[in-house]
Amino acid sequence: MHTFAITNTVLISNSLKGKVRCLMFKTTSMSRSKNSGLTAEQILQFSLAEFSSAIEMIQAAKMVEDHKLQKGFIHHALDEYKHTNFFIGLLSKAENKRVVFDPRLIVSANFIKPERFLFEQVSLVHFAAFIATNEANALKIFTSIRDEVKKFDENALNKLDLIITEETEHLMAMEQEKFMSGGDEANFFYDTLLQDEMRHVEFSSRFLKKQPSKGYIKIIRLKSSVATRFRHLWASQQTFRNIIDKTISVFVVLLLLPFRSTIELPSKKNKNLYCNLSARNMI
Amino acid sequence: MTFILGISGYFHDSSICLLKDGEFIEFLKEEEFTRIKGSKGFPVRALKYLINEYALTHETVDLVVFYEKPLKGWTTRTTQSLRTPKKSFKLLSHQLKEFWNGPLGFASKLRKILKISEDKIKYAPHHFSHALSALTFVEKDIAGKPMLHFVFDGVGDDNCQSIIFTHSTNASVVFEEKFPNSLGLFYSTITDFCGFLVNEGEYKLMGLAAFGKPIYADFMLQNILRHSGHRIRLDLAWFDFTHTPERSFSDKFISKFGQPISFKKVRTAEDEDFVRAANLAKSVQVVVETVIQSLVEWGVNKYECAGITITGGVAQNSLAMGNLIRHLPPHIVVTIPPSPGDSGAAIGAAHFGKVLASNQLLHTNKLYFGGQPQPSHFNILDTMFERVSAPNEMDIIIDELLIGGEIICTFFSGKEIGPRALCNRSIICSANNVSTVAKLNSKIKKREFFRPLAPVMLPETAEQFFHLSESSKKNYLWMALTAKAKDNFPPQYSAALHADKTARIQILDNKDHYIFKTLVRLKDKVDILINTSFNVSGDPIVHDFIDCYTNMERLGVEYLVTETGLFKIICPE
Numbered sequence: 001m002h003t004f005a006i007t008n009t010v011l012i013s014n015s016l017k018g019k020v021r022c023l024m025f026k027t028t029s030m031s032r033s034k035n036s037g038l039t040a041e042q043i044l045q046f047s048l049a050e051f052s053s054a055i056e057m058i059q060a061a062k063m064v065e066d067h068k069l070q071k072g073f074i075h076h077a078l079d080e081y082k083h084t085n086f087f088i089g090l091l092s093k094a095e096n097k098r099v100v101f102d103p104r105l106i107v108s109a110n111f112i113k114p115e116r117f118l119f120e121q122v123s124l125v126h127f128a129a130f131i132a133t134n135e136a137n138a139l140k141i142f143t144s145i146r147d148e149v150k151k152f153d154e155n156a157l158n159k160l161d162l163i164i165t166e167e168t169e170h171l172m173a174m175e176q177e178k179f180m181s182g183g184d185e186a187n188f189f190y191d192t193l194l195q196d197e198m199r200h201v202e203f204s205s206r207f208l209k210k211q212p213s214k215g216y217i218k219i220i221r222l223k224s225s226v227a228t229r230f231r232h233l234w235a236s237q238q239t240f241r242n243i244i245d246k247t248i249s250v251f252v253v254l255l256l257l258p259f260r261s262t263i264e265l266p267s268k269k270n271k272n273l274y275c276n277l278s279a280r281n282m283i
Numbered sequence: 284m285t286f287i288l289g290i291s292g293y294f295h296d297s298s299i300c301l302l303k304d305g306e307f308i309e310f311l312k313e314e315e316f317t318r319i320k321g322s323k324g325f326p327v328r329a330l331k332y333l334i335n336e337y338a339l340t341h342e343t344v345d346l347v348v349f350y351e352k353p354l355k356g357w358t359t360r361t362t363q364s365l366r367t368p369k370k371s372f373k374l375l376s377h378q379l380k381e382f383w384n385g386p387l388g389f390a391s392k393l394r395k396i397l398k399i400s401e402d403k404i405k406y407a408p409h410h411f412s413h414a415l416s417a418l419t420f421v422e423k424d425i426a427g428k429p430m431l432h433f434v435f436d437g438v439g440d441d442n443c444q445s446i447i448f449t450h451s452t453n454a455s456v457v458f459e460e461k462f463p464n465s466l467g468l469f470y471s472t473i474t475d476f477c478g479f480l481v482n483e484g485e486y487k488l489m490g491l492a493a494f495g496k497p498i499y500a501d502f503m504l505q506n507i508l509r510h511s512g513h514r515i516r517l518d519l520a521w522f523d524f525t526h527t528p529e530r531s532f533s534d535k536f537i538s539k540f541g542q543p544i545s546f547k548k549v550r551t552a553e554d555e556d557f558v559r560a561a562n563l564a565k566s567v568q569v570v571v572e573t574v575i576q577s578l579v580e581w582g583v584n585k586y587e588c589a590g591i592t593i594t595g596g597v598a599q600n601s602l603a604m605g606n607l608i609r610h611l612p613p614h615i616v617v618t619i620p621p622s623p624g625d626s627g628a629a630i631g632a633a634h635f636g637k638v639l640a641s642n643q644l645l646h647t648n649k650l651y652f653g654g655q656p657q658p659s660h661f662n663i664l665d666t667m668f669e670r671v672s673a674p675n676e677m678d679i680i681i682d683e684l685l686i687g688g689e690i691i692c693t694f695f696s697g698k699e700i701g702p703r704a705l706c707n708r709s710i711i712c713s714a715n716n717v718s719t720v721a722k723l724n725s726k727i728k729k730r731e732f733f734r735p736l737a738p739v740m741l742p743e744t745a746e747q748f749f750h751l752s753e754s755s756k757k758n759y760l761w762m763a764l765t766a767k768a769k770d771n772f773p774p775q776y777s778a779a780l781h782a783d784k785t786a787r788i789q790i791l792d793n794k795d796h797y798i799f800k801t802l803v804r805l806k807d808k809v810d811i812l813i814n815t816s817f818n819v820s821g822d823p824i825v826h827d828f829i830d831c832y833t834n835m836e837r838l839g840v841e842y843l844v845t846e847t848g849l850f851k852i853i854c855p856e
Binding site for chain 1: 313317318319320321322323324325327328348352353354355361362365366368372375376379387402405406407408411447452453454455456478480483543545547548635638639660662663666667819821822827829830832833836837
């Protein structure tokens with residue numbers, strides 16, 4: 001059934017567009033007016049960022065050959081799903097009733113490009129660096145919203161703290177185990193990814209520094225950082241882009257108006273529908 | 284060896300159907316690969332999988348058929364909104380973007396991935412794709428005879444409801460209702476108003492109907508969707524879907540029915556919003572059933588046919604389908620395909636390609652396709668699960684688990700063709716354990732409290748406890764219909780029934796299926812199992828062992844039965 005009135009999905013993706021300060025994978029950076037508190041749209045954005053991160057991790061788990069890495073990606077994805085649920089729970093308490101979580105939004109609001117997942121686009125090292133950069137952003141944001149979550153729902157804050165505590169303990173144990181055993185390259189990445197998930201940005205930097213080519217690591221980290229900043233800048237110019245969009249639309253609609261009647265297609269009647277000739281055209 | 288591909292996409296639930304030497308061999312949904320439910324757009328990943336798996340090339344692919352006429356659809360929507368350009372500016376703007384990113388670019392997108400010549404790309408009329416998807420599942424002995432196909436849709440190309448007549452490889456449209464007079468868009472508007480996602484939450488609205496009264500039905504039929512004879516006319520003053528993609532209902536709709544409903548804060552059946560939504564759901568259900576019944580009766584009275592099919596997105600309303608069949612004369616054989624929505628229309632597109640290529644109809648009885656476990660993911664079973672028992676020893680353990688109120692996930696080769704879990708990718712438990720069923724519904728699947736769970740049973744159990752349609756019994760194999768419980772329905776299985784004493788039953792008649800054998804073993808102890816889809820709410824059904832693990836971990840279910848044995852999840856420390 002085609003229902004081109006995409007309604008909720010479009011509604012929310014449109015409402016998000018003005019606020020999203022990130023375009024892809026685990027970039028939860030957003031600007032907030034100082035007195036506005038946490039809005040439903042912002043909570044939705046967090047949930048979408050976490051969910052897109054989970055999807056990217058699941059895809060990485062399905063593509064990577066190393067079994068230990070695979071396991072690491074799976075557990076990382078599970079953490080991200082857990083965070084998604086946390087924000088969905090918070091969203092259910094938000095005032096704006098029309099803002100609801102819809103998994104399809106991660107595509108329409110450009111959080112993810114399902115034709116090419118991140119793991120397919122970049123090397124493993126790039127993947128790790130990208131996560132490190134964006135998890136650092138996430139850490140800043142989560143720290144900054146802590147008080148607002150508390151205002152919003154005291155119980156939710158406890159849950160948020162509990163998630164962080166549990167994961168910190170879990171990852172600290174993993175970290176010790178890996179480093180005690182010496183660890184191979186794959187384990188290093190696994191550790192780095194998990195640390196990113198835990199927002200241990202310092203540790204991820206330390207890990208990247210241990211790579212053989214320090215210059216190369218510097219370059220890719222810089223690249224990730226610049227790319228993230230550029231995406232944020234691009235997304236923050238949504239109002240400007242909307243104006244351009246609208247102008248073009250008005251111009252094209254004005255051009256189309258005189259041809260309204262010619263655009264309408266004539267209807268065909270009583271033809272055998274199995275027609276090879278007719279099947280060749282899009283009308 | 285030659286192949287024909289049928290493709291649906293760009294609106295919701297993108298899918299591909301593959302025929303090899305004229306035989307139906309694969310059906311894949313894009314969402315299985317992306318893990319994003321309802322994935323739309325061009326099904327890139329599913330196509331790439333098929334290209335690798337079957338070595339598809341220009342030489343081996345005969346035809347690729349798209350499931351609609353994209354230009355027709357685009358111009359219909361655009362010209363409609365050009366009538367009120369100022370009011371419909373948002374929709375026009377959306378349509379202009381669709382011109383570049385939508386289905387009009389299908390051929391170029393396809394040829395970037397699969398290098399085939401332009402003359403191998405065909406376009407099937409949208410409602411004909413729906414009709415042919417249904418014809419694929421009609422019994423072989425009547426499929427070539429005169430058949431009537433009723434399509435109830437949102438909008439496809441420029442049609443909303445159609446009747447298509449087929450006789451062997453001749454087909455023509457005998458009735459059509461043009462956009463915007465759409466039963467599907469009317470239903471979606473109420474879905475949207477009640478706070479459910481359009482193209483996703485319609486089945487929730489259907490489940491809600493059992494709790495309401497049809498207090499608005501007459502008003503709707505007289506004022507909003509005017510029904511006269513077999514035709515309908517929507518009064519567009521009640522709708523916004525012709526003006527904006529952001530909202531389906533208009534301010535006039537709000538002034539009559541109150542503020543839009545949100546289920547975020549609804550907790551009990553006594554909540555004011557719940558009662559309002561339930562009454563709307565019941566009313567729209569009555570309207571939908573009235574319209575469908577009158578058009579079907581009109582069609583079968585006017586045209587002689589050996590059988591009918593009912594398809595299109597609205598045909599997913601199993602309650603309406605069950606009620607329709609109860610009202611039709613028993614000699615009329617009705618087929619509702621396992622996947623009546625747009626996803627299944629890819630099968631119809633492939634069917635269309637087969638007729639063009641060989642002048643032969645497509646037929647299948649198979650309900651499970653593709654989705655074979657990826658060998659590269661078998662290690663997950665070794666590392667993330669512990670083996671409880673081998674296949675030849677697991678029967679006793681599984682029986683004990685089910686009798687003891689345990690919940691088990693199933694993962695067998697071949698994924699269900701439609702949206703319903705048919706025991707290959709299911710979560711099952713005994714229906715006579717009320718607390719387990721309640722736990723499965725609310726704690727594990729986290730479904731809204733008003734939604735029912737569906738039962739699966741052997742044919743003789745279904746005969747014993749449910750009123751079944753004799754001539755259309757096949758539809759119960761893939762849960763296309765609801766059935767009403769008989770008075771002798773055992774109270775211990777009451778958790779399998781909805782509030783209106785109906786259930787969307789699955790009759791399992793495949794003697795080779797492991798769950799069939801399980802039901803035979805458990806006879807008189809557990810006659811009915813609860814069967815729900817193996818996924819976390821809002822996610823696609825599982826596709827491989829990695830999905831099995833992540834979903835089980837998130838759901839909190841421990842046991843997994845597969846062809847290679849019974850496994851227990853190892854939870855992360």
